[in-house]
Amino acid sequence: MSQSGQAVGAIGPTGIPVLILKEGSSRTTGADALRANMMAAVTIAEMLRTTYGPRGMDKMLVDTLGDVTITNDGATILDKMDVQHPAAKMLVQIAKGQDDEVGDGTKTAVIFAGELLKSAAELLTKDVHPTIIINGYKKALEDAVSYANKIAKPVSISDEDFLARAASTALTSKAVHGVRDTFARVAVRAVKQVAELRGDKWYVDLDNIQIIKKHGASLADSQLVYGVVLDKEVVHPGMPKRVEKAKIALIDAPLEIEKPEIDAEIRISDPLQMRRFIEEKENILKDLVDKLVAVGANVVVCQKGIDDVAQHFLAKKGILAVRRVKRSDMEKLERATGGRIVSNIEDLTEKDLGYAELVEERKIGEDKMVFIEGTKNPRAVSIVIRGGLERVVDEAERSFRDALCVVADVIKLPLITYGGGAFEMEVASYIRDLATKIGGKEQLAVEAFAKALEGVVVALIENAGLDPVEYIMKLRASHKKEGGYKYGVNVFTGEITDMSELGVIEPLAVKVNALKAGTEAAAMILRIDDVIAAARSKDVGKKPGEPGKKEEE
Numbered sequence: 001m002s003q004s005g006q007a008v009g010a011i012g013p014t015g016i017p018v019l020i021l022k023e024g025s026s027r028t029t030g031a032d033a034l035r036a037n038m039m040a041a042v043t044i045a046e047m048l049r050t051t052y053g054p055r056g057m058d059k060m061l062v063d064t065l066g067d068v069t070i071t072n073d074g075a076t077i078l079d080k081m082d083v084q085h086p087a088a089k090m091l092v093q094i095a096k097g098q099d100d101e102v103g104d105g106t107k108t109a110v111i112f113a114g115e116l117l118k119s120a121a122e123l124l125t126k127d128v129h130p131t132i133i134i135n136g137y138k139k140a141l142e143d144a145v146s147y148a149n150k151i152a153k154p155v156s157i158s159d160e161d162f163l164a165r166a167a168s169t170a171l172t173s174k175a176v177h178g179v180r181d182t183f184a185r186v187a188v189r190a191v192k193q194v195a196e197l198r199g200d201k202w203y204v205d206l207d208n209i210q211i212i213k214k215h216g217a218s219l220a221d222s223q224l225v226y227g228v229v230l231d232k233e234v235v236h237p238g239m240p241k242r243v244e245k246a247k248i249a250l251i252d253a254p255l256e257i258e259k260p261e262i263d264a265e266i267r268i269s270d271p272l273q274m275r276r277f278i279e280e281k282e283n284i285l286k287d288l289v290d291k292l293v294a295v296g297a298n299v300v301v302c303q304k305g306i307d308d309v310a311q312h313f314l315a316k317k318g319i320l321a322v323r324r325v326k327r328s329d330m331e332k333l334e335r336a337t338g339g340r341i342v343s344n345i346e347d348l349t350e351k352d353l354g355y356a357e358l359v360e361e362r363k364i365g366e367d368k369m370v371f372i373e374g375t376k377n378p379r380a381v382s383i384v385i386r387g388g389l390e391r392v393v394d395e396a397e398r399s400f401r402d403a404l405c406v407v408a409d410v411i412k413l414p415l416i417t418y419g420g421g422a423f424e425m426e427v428a429s430y431i432r433d434l435a436t437k438i439g440g441k442e443q444l445a446v447e448a449f450a451k452a453l454e455g456v457v458v459a460l461i462e463n464a465g466l467d468p469v470e471y472i473m474k475l476r477a478s479h480k481k482e483g484g485y486k487y488g489v490n491v492f493t494g495e496i497t498d499m500s501e502l503g504v505i506e507p508l509a510v511k512v513n514a515l516k517a518g519t520e521a522a523a524m525i526l527r528i529d530d531v532i533a534a535a536r537s538k539d540v541g542k543k544p545g546e547p548g549k550k551e552e553e
Contacts, residue, residue, distance in 0.1 A: 028531045034130070037087035037525050038117045044083070044091045045114020048074055052107050053460040054172045055491050070391050072173065073398045074106035075099035087525055094521040098513060103206075103405020104170055105510040108456060112518035115455030119448035120526055128441050130526045136445020139438075140431050141519045144449070145512055147430045148423070151485050152415035152508040157202065163188045165503040166410050167403040169419050172504075174399035175392065179219045183396075186224045186383060187403040193226065193381045195411055204408040210332060210382040211400060213393045216365035217386040222396070227356060227375045228332050229382040232322045233368035234361045235306055238315035241361045246320075248354040248372070249297035250333055250341045255288060255314075255323075256307030257281050282309055288345050289313040295350050299359045303330050303341075320359055322370050332380040333372065409507040418499035419506045420488025421457035425475045427515075428453035449519075457489070464491035471496070 028036060050057050051072040061069045061080040069080050078092045091113060095106040120133050155162050167184035176183055194208040212229050234241060268274050285307055292300060292314075300306075300314065300321040314321050325333075334341050339354025357374025364384065383400060387393035410416060417423040428450040435446040457475065458468045471489055474496050478487040488504065490497040499505070 022535065025535050026533045030529055031124075033529055033531045034124070034526070035121075036531070037528055038121055040085040040088040041091050041521070041525050042114045042117050044078070044088045045111050045117075047081075048077065048107050048110050049114070049459045050463060051077065052111060052173075052456075053463045053491060054177070055464040056173055057463070058175065068391070069394070070175075071395055071398060072175070073395075073402070074110060076398055078106070078110070086531075087528070090521055090524060094517045098517050102409050102507070102510045102513045104402045104409075104507075105514040108511070108514040109517040109521075111456050111459055112452060112514060113521040115452035116449065116518060116522035117525060118455070119452050120445075120522065123444055123448060126444070128444055130529075132441050133445045133448070134523045134526055136438075136442040137449055137519050137523060139442065140434075140446045140449035141515060143434055144427050144431055144453075144515055147427060148417065148508060148512055148515075149415070151423075151426060152417055155410065155414050155416055157411050157414050160188050160192070162416075162505070163192075163407050163410055166416060166505050166507060167407050169504050169506055170402050170406040171399055174402070175395045176219055176399045179222075182220060183222070183400060183403055186222065187400065187407050190224055190381050190383060191404055191407040191411060194379055195408075196379070202411045204411055206401075206404055206408060207328075208332065208335065208380045209404060210329070210380065211397055212369070212382060212384050213387075213397055214365040214367065214384065215387055215390045215393045217388075219385075219387050219392065219396055221386040223384050225371060225373060225382040225384065226378045227371065227373040227382065228329060228336055228380055229384060230301070230322055230325055230329055230370040230372070231367070232325060232370055234370065235321050235323050236311040236315045238312075239320050240318055241320070243298050243320050243359045244357065246299045246356045246359040246372070247296050248299045248301060248333070248337050248339055248356060248359070249292055249295070249348060249352070250301050250330060250337075250339045250354060251345060251348075252303045252330065252341050252343045253345060254304035254306075255285070255300075255302055255310040255321075255345075256305050257284060285310045286313055289317060289319075291345055291348065292319065293317050295348055295353065297348075297353055299356075301325055301330065301333060303327060320361075320370075336375040336378055336380040337372070338376040406507055406510065409509040413507065413509045415508040416505045417508050417511055418486050418488060419504040420490065420497070420499045420502070421460050421475065422486055422488035422499045422504075423506070423511055424453045424457050425479050425488070426485040428457075429476065429479045460491065461489060464489070464494070466491070466494055 051059060056072055058070055058072045059077050061077065063080065071077060075095050078095045083089050083092050091110050094113060095110050098106045098109045116137060123133055164184040167187045168180050171180035171183055190209050191204060195202050195204045210228060212231060289310060298319055300319055302321065302323045303325055306321055306323040330341055333354065337354025337356055340352040342348045342352050355376045356372045359370065359372050361368055361370050385393055385396050385400065387396050431446060431450040435443050438446055454472060458472065461468045461471045475487065478484050478496050486498050486500045487496055488499045490502065
C-alpha cells in the first residue's frame, strides 16, 4: 500500500478520518516498501559488479563542477556518486565502514550484500518470512566465519615475499597493474618501517606514511623515502640547499614580530626615533636567530611565518629554513627525527633538536621539495608517487592506500586465504553441506547464503568474459577434492588453478569483514517494512528575497 502527496492517516471507528502525518508526507508499507528498498540496494551492487576483479572495468565520475574522477576503487565510486535513496545509502555506508576498518574488499562487501538481497527476493516469493531469512543468514555467517578461521593459513610477518604477494594481489585489479610488483615492494617496506610491537601485538598507524603526488615521469619512478618530504621550498635563495648531519629545530612560533591584536599608534617626532624603532625590530629577530645558532641548529622547520629580515640573518649564518609547514608534517618530523616541537624559541635547548643525515631541496616535476632523510628513528616514511597524468597519479594513490592497508592487515592478523574465488567457493561448499542438517524454512535461507557467496565468484568470472555456469561447475568439482580449498579461477588464462602456486593471496581480515558487513546491510534492509517520508521543503536552499525553488523529485 502506498500513499503520497496527501495527508496520511487512518479511518476512526466513527468513520471520521484521523490525520497522523502532515500533508505532503508519503508512506510505503509492506511488500512495496521492502521491494523498493531491495531494488535500490541491488542497483548499487550491480553498478559496482562490473568493476570487480582483475578484468573489471573503470568508472568515470563527473561531479557538479565538472571535475572528472576515473577509478575502479569501490569506496571512491560510492563516495563520489551522489546517492539519494535511503536504502542505497546504507550500502554506501557499509562500503565506507569496510574501507575504514580494513582498507580493501569494499566491492566484495557491496556485491555480496546485493547477492544476499537477490536471493532473499526469491525466498519472499515463496512466502518465507523476512525474519526467517535474517535468522538463516545470521546462522550461516557464524558458521562461515568459524570455518574461514579454520582454513586460513598462518604466515610469518618477517617473510617480505609473502607480504608483497598479498599487496600485489590487491593491486592486480587496479590501473597500476603494470607496476604492481614495484608498488607492492614499496608498500611492504613502508608498512614494516612504521609497524610497532606493543606487548605481543603489532600496531600499524598508516598516518605515519606520507603520500605525495607529483605528475610527470612514470609510475615506475615512484620512490620510498626513509624520512619526511616537505612540499615546500627553502625560503631564501641565499640559504644552503643541502645540509648533511642536520640538527633540526622544530618551531611552532612565528620568526617575525607579531602585530598587536588591537590597533596601536606610535607617534614619532624625530627621524632618529624611526631608525631606532626599525633597528630594535631587527635586533629582536637577530637575537632569535642567535639563539638558534647557539643551540647548534643548522636547519629550521617553522610551522608559522618567517620574516624577511629573519630570513636574511638565517641565510648569513648558513641555516636552511622552511616555513608554513603543516602540523601533521611537523608531528611526523618530531617522530622521525627525535626532536621536539617548541612553541617558544627562548625555551629551545640542544636536547630539543632532531637529527637527520641529510636535508636537501630537490626539484620534482615543476615544484621544489625538501627531503629529510636518514632520520634517527624513521617511524615515519614518505612515498612520492609519479605518473604521466594527474588522473593516473590520483588512481595510483588510491591503489597504494589499498596495498598499504592489505599489508597492515596481514601484520596485525597474520592469517591469509586464497583469491580468485577460492575462498568464496570453499565457504559456499561448506555452508551448502551444513544447510542439509538444519531443515525447515531456515534451510532455504542458509542455502541462499551459499548461493550469494557463489554470486561474488560469478561476477569475477563474467568480468573475465568466461561462461559462469561452466566455471562454477568446474570450481565446485575442484573443491570436493582433498586440498581443493586453494583452487580458483585464473582470469587471464581461463584455467582452474592452485592459487597458492600463483601467489594470489588475501588477508583473512578483509574477507571476514566483507562477509559480516554484507550480511548486516542485507539484514537491515530486510527488516524494513514501512517507509514514511516527510514532505520535502519547497524553500530548501532559497535565499531571502528569492522566489521558492521548484520541489525536486
